[in-house]
Amino acid sequence: WPDYDMIIAINGWKQIRYPLLKDKGFLPDMKALRSLITDKSKILVINSPSNPTGAVFPRSIQQEMVEIASEYDLYLMSDETYDQIIFDGEHVSPAIYDKEGRVLSIFSFSKVYAMTGWRVGYVCASPSLSRLIADIQEPYVSCACTVSQKAAESALTGPQDCQKTMVDAYRRRRDIAVEILKENDMVVYSPQGAIYMLIDISQSGMSSHEFAMSLLEKERVAVSPGDTFGEMGKDYIRICFAVSEDNLEEALKRICRHVRRNA
Incomplete structure (x- = not known):
């Protein structure tokens, strides 16, 4: 953090x-x-x-x-x-x-x-x-x-069932992200918890900060540069599962497209 x-x-x-x-x-x-x-x-x-x-x-x-x-x-x-x-x-x-x-x-x-x-x-x-x-x-x-x-x-x-509802939703979005990244031959792992995932964008040849800014400008997708979290994150961007499934799917497709375009 x-x-x-x-x-x-x-x-x-x-x-x-x-x-x-x-x-x-x-x-x-x-x-x-x-x-x-x-x-x-x-x-x-x-x-x-x-x-x-x-x-x-x-x-x-x-x-x-x-x-x-x-x-x-x-x-x-x-x-x-x-x-x-x-x-x-x-x-x-x-x-x-x-x-x-x-x-x-x-x-x-x-x-x-x-x-x-x-x-x-x-x-x-x-x-x-x-x-x-x-x-x-x-x-x-x-x-x-x-x-x-x-x-x-x-x-x-109060009632605690809201937590299970949220976790189930985040799990579905995690699974969607993993599947789309696999389909696009992106290096992938499966997060075990929290609401975030790192995506390897090293194929683009860009730094994480450069990629994040370029992605925002050209694909209108906002992500966090991985190097914000330390040197180990220089080849990654961070995505968040706190969005709708439709928006997540579209954002991931644009991310994969942007990596291919710059590879």
Whole structure:
């Protein structure tokens, strides 16, 4: 999520990125991850289900993440914004393996309840970390407005069938995207969760930013450049499943056409 870059920059911190490569299912290489940790490292950030890849970390990886946090005396911040949007497998929070109060699990109402405009989420953490987060929140954002908090309460306590309806719709759109990309001989994988997918546009010979701008200008399709999410995304664009099936099909056909035109 690009906003993490801004948060780090504003606070004058230094980040070390770990790669998530397609040939590994966009899952972290745990040995490589360990090699990047230094004596100055303070916090490890993970995101599952993933924006932008749609990868879902299995239990084994989540458990090892907690073990790494303990071994290297780190906090583990787990971005679980898309925890209920799972197509294949299961969502496992690393918090279930945490016995030392190192995990901060972040959740949002924006995606799982389609409440993007309400700007409300929450953190699950140990009592000591929760108090610290509350103290820090005050000068930064004060609090979520009362109306948003009441709306969030209604979402949590009301009927939950809307989540299944949305997940089923996103799964259909995921399947449509995979099928169209296969039909057009585009390199493809199948996202396990979230509402996004990366499309390999390397055949075009263009950078992800160049391709995205050209696609918008010539095909009237808006996507996110993959390199917005780091160096690993330089050959990709990100699409979103939060559109109608008809619009998704047409957009994908235009994307494939634009890749062929520039190949």
